[in-house]
Amino acid sequence: MRFEHDQRVRYRPLVHVMVLMHRDDGRVLLLRRTGKPYAAGLLAPPGGRLERDETMMGGALREVGAETGVRIAPRDLEFCHLLHHRDPRDGEGRLGVVFTAQRWSGEPANREPDRCSALVWADPARPPADCVPYTAAVLTQFCAGALASVHGWPATGGRA
Template sequence: MIQPDRYRSVVDVMVLLHRTDGRVLLLRRAGNVYASGLLAPPGGHLENGETLIDGARREVREEVGVGIDPADLEFCHLIHHRSPEGEARLGVVFTSQQWSGEPRNQEPGKCSALVWANPAQPPSDCVPYTAAVLDRFCSGALLSTHGWTTTTGGVA
């Protein structure tokens, strides 16, 4: 009997730095990167051998220069995403209301601006994946899909 291939997916980690006024930090992607010109939270893909927490903390440190204590990261959402090119990704989203340092652009070749946005009314120029994450974050949903064709023919 032939066994089907095991499912494999890229794992993204994202962190919603959440201020007391309710706004979250988004980065305007720039340069020769996916979704250049659009807004997304600090994040990226998990590296081999990294835990979800370590990857989330690394991405925030690399992109906006702040430190987050592991105890201050809260899981808030899991999204199963399919990119427009058909690549499957799992996005693990954390939120944090505490961090050390002031967020600043650490990667000017990949980011042109930092924007504090209302997650309930995200800017229209968010990466579609980000808009989906923010919608689910605001609704309190812990799990969602995005970019997949459903059995009824629609896109979830």
């Protein structure tokens, strides 16, 4: 039996990792983006792009440490949500892997003042109006207990 080769291009989205740091009062840490990155002036959790040869957990721990100065033990990082987001700038899909942490060592501080202007503790059940749109979507879905969601795609979920 002969199979025809599938001529479609393989999908290789960028992967972003995010960490929802939860305080005892249930609030999560959001950072106000500044400078030239996407969505400057808006709030997002600590996170960023996954680098080559880096695990999702390793990238999340690296990003939260670089941005806030805290250390999270790998055992204290828990997967909580997967977001398939379509970037409004270029229409490309991105995967957002979201983790949560309730324990860390150190006090969160702004370690990247060229990329962040403020740290804000917010109620995830009521995302601030000035969140990055996909951040608000993640917080809403997380509070609903959803493990996966899409954001920014047509109602049909993309191509038919």
